[in-house]
Amino acid sequence: MNNAMEPENDSRISTTIDEALQSIGSATPTSGLEGRILTRLASQRMKMESAPVRFPLLAGLNRSSRIPARALGFVTSCLLAVIVVAGSVSHSRKLHSSQIVAPPVLVLPSHGIGAASAVHSAAPASAPVPAGQGARGRSSRRSGPGRARIAPHSRKAPGVAVPAPASDNSQN
Amino acid sequence: MSCFEGQLAAWVAPAHQKTVSTTQTIATLVAEYSTALYRVAFSVTRNAAEAEDAVQETFLRVLRHESRLGEIRDYRVWLVRIVWNIVLDKKRRAKTRPEGEDLADHARALPSGDRPADASVISSQEHARILALIDRLPNREREALLLSAVEELTTVEIAAALGTTESSIRSRIFRARRELALLLEKEGIPR
Numbered sequence: 001m002n003n004a005m006e007p008e009n010d011s012r013i014s015t016t017i018d019e020a021l022q023s024i025g026s027a028t029p030t031s032g033l034e035g036r037i038l039t040r041l042a043s044q045r046m047k048m049e050s051a052p053v054r055f056p057l058l059a060g061l062n063r064s065s066r067i068p069a070r071a072l073g074f075v076t077s078c079l080l081a082v083i084v085v086a087g088s089v090s091h092s093r094k095l096h097s098s099q100i101v102a103p104p105v106l107v108l109p110s111h112g113i114g115a116a117s118a119v120h121s122a123a124p125a126s127a128p129v130p131a132g133q134g135a136r137g138r139s140s141r142r143s144g145p146g147r148a149r150i151a152p153h154s155r156k157a158p159g160v161a162v163p164a165p166a167s168d169n170s171q172n
Numbered sequence: 173m174s175c176f177e178g179q180l181a182a183w184v185a186p187a188h189q190k191t192v193s194t195t196q197t198i199a200t201l202v203a204e205y206s207t208a209l210y211r212v213a214f215s216v217t218r219n220a221a222e223a224e225d226a227v228q229e230t231f232l233r234v235l236r237h238e239s240r241l242g243e244i245r246d247y248r249v250w251l252v253r254i255v256w257n258i259v260l261d262k263k264r265r266a267k268t269r270p271e272g273e274d275l276a277d278h279a280r281a282l283p284s285g286d287r288p289a290d291a292s293v294i295s296s297q298e299h300a301r302i303l304a305l306i307d308r309l310p311n312r313e314r315e316a317l318l319l320s321a322v323e324e325l326t327t328v329e330i331a332a333a334l335g336t337t338e339s340s341i342r343s344r345i346f347r348a349r350r351e352l353a354l355l356l357e358k359e360g361i362p363r
Contacts, residue, residue, distance in 0.1 A: 009357075010353070013353045013356050013357065014349070014353070016298070016302065016356065017302065017349060017352055017353070017356070019295070019299065020298075020299040020302035020303060020306075021317070021318075021320070021321035022321065023296075023299045024211070024214055024215045024218070024303065024318070024321050025211060025215065025321035025322050025323050026211070026323060027210065027211050027214040027215075027220075027223075028207070029206070029207060029210040029220070029223070029224060029227075030220065030224070033206055033207070033210065033224060033227070034202050034203055034206055036224070036228070037202050037206060037227065037228050037231050038199060038202060040228050040231075040232065041198065041202075041231055041232065041235055044232055044235055045195075045235065048235075
């Protein structure tokens with residue numbers, strides 16, 4: 001009984017769906033639709049023709065020589081790109097000619113294979129430290145007249161020849 | 173001269189030769205496809221005024237892109253795609269507005285038959301309920317089913333308008349009908 005009902009039910013549902021779809025598929029517009037559309041199109045065209053052209057030169061080009069605006073835009077952008085590239089190249093050439101930059105100094109390690117010590121830029125030479133007042137270089141400490149100085153009242157062992165004591169002027 | 177021809181002449185008069193040819197093309201398109209486009213729009217909006225607005229908007233877009241008219245291979249598919257996008261946009265924007273409540277529109281949509289008026293109204297209400305169920309279907313299935321309802325469109329044209337293959341459209345319609353039948357069984361639509 002149930003099986004016999006199913007095909008009938010299916011066809012009934014199918015018919016219902018078809019009818020509902022037909023109700024929208026065969027909808028008819030109110031009369032005069034074409035006329036209303038054409039009227040609106042006519043008014044729109046009048047608006048378009050009376051509106052001022054924003055870019056008259058481009059519009060004229062487009063109309064007269066049939067150059068599409070896209071092609072025109074493409075050519076313009078290509079020209080701009082060429083100008084930018086040429087400008088940057090000439091600028092970098094000027095920079096090179098006026099300012100020669102020495103390549104960085106590489107200090108190769110004299111021994112060892114340490115990767116970390118392989119490439120190191122040389123440390124900048126430190127400025128000489130100015131000498132303080134009264135200070136002398138280590139080499140100049142022993143320089144001088146080459147004679148030992150002996151205090152005037154020093155006692156001498158008998159039989160030892162000593163040079164004459166230095167005067168006060170020579171001490172300073 | 174009919175009213176239609178008079179309007180056409182008034183529109184054409186001030187334009188130059190090229191414009192005349194495109195104007196005539198557009199006028200031909202209006203005469204040939206406006207009813208089919210109205211049905212496509214009505215299948216989504218279910219409202220006569222909104223459907224007519226969508227059709228008018230479609231031809232305004234055609235007018236704005238009249239320079240491209242020569243490149244179009246299939247006007248019907250092109251126009252259906254335009255009106256379809258317009259009505260879907262409108263629907264997206266006005267999601268809050270309930271659909272299918274305008275019974276007068278449904279009554280107008282019904283083919284004039286031998287049924288008495290009360291039977292027509294009951295049938296219209298029933299159809300409105302079924303259309304509400306159609307709205308619960310998944311997007312792709314619903315779109316294929318609604319476009320298949322438009323008499324003028326073949327499966328190939330529906331496929332072209334939706335940007336898919338004919339076999340895909342067939343399977344979508346089949347799935348949509350099966351799903352709809354299940355929903356109808358659950359709801360128990362009286363007959």
